Amino acid sequence: MKLENKVALVTGARRGIGKAIALSLAQEGAIIAAVDIHNEVEKTASEIIRFGQKALGLVADITSPEQVDTLVKKVIDTFGHIDILVNNAGVVGKRNFLWQSDDAVWRNTIEVNLFGTYNVTKAVMPHLIKNGKGRVINMASISGKQGSMTNSAYCASKHGVIGLTRTLAQELGFLSLNDITVNAVCPGVVNTDMLTGEGMILDELVRLTGLSRETVLTEKILPLSLQKRLIEPEEIAYMVVYLASDLAKGITGQAINVCGGSVFY
Secondary structure (H helix, E strand, O other): OOOOOOEEEEEOOOOHHHHHHHHHHHHOOOEEEEEEOOOOHHHHHHHHHHOOOOEEEEEOOOOOHHHHHHHHHHHHHHHOOOOEEEEOOOOOOOOOOHHHOOHHHHHHHHHHHHHHHHHHHHHHHHHHHHHOOEEEEEEOOHHHOOOOOOOHHHHHHHHHHHHHHHHHHHHHHHOOOOOEEEEEEEEOOEOOHHHHOOOOHHHHHHHHHOOOHHHHHHHHHHHHOOOOOOEOHHHHHHHHHHHHOHHHOOOOOOEEEEOOOOOOO
16 A cells, blocks of 8 residues: 555546546555546546545546636545645547647647646645645656657647656755655557547547558557557556655656657657
């Protein structure tokens, strides 16, 4: 129980990577505030409660500073403190070549992925600083380290998340707040609904290439990894658990890949 009685706020916890993170943190003893824009996030909280851990499901739009402030106040009022923040909520948006991009989709992707991370982090940081310890773990992507064809908004937003991560880590170091660490996790291609769901990444690439779903997966996506496989959500969650624990107290300002060897830096 590496995280016994630690309070973790996890955004985008309704499904996929976010749900896997919430469950894995809870299995290590953490109390979970599971957040999502959809009220189905309450199912994640209920699942955690069923195996004996405390949890709260909260609905909030992380692009709204007002809703975020209300959310953080609710978590503090309910559990007394926040120890771990996992900024996981994100969107991919409709894929297109840059010159064919929809301006509204582009702006929304930046709003959710980058401003959402900023909003929640800004609201939680005073509580971590008051306590003098804590963990901030941001969900970036290998697309935050390299180009991502037909995915410019997502790619730009994740580059931004890594920059935010590194800067906040520097600021905390400058203030000698050494017990608060800030890191990013950079997944490769993960086996979630965001990839395989109807109208999601696979279908978008089918639309752009004219190839079948199977061909896109086997010839375009899997070869990006040295292991030629998709990463499972639990693999991302295990890295988050490690970074949230005292075992990782010497790791800060890092953007750590979990990608099957897709990226080496």
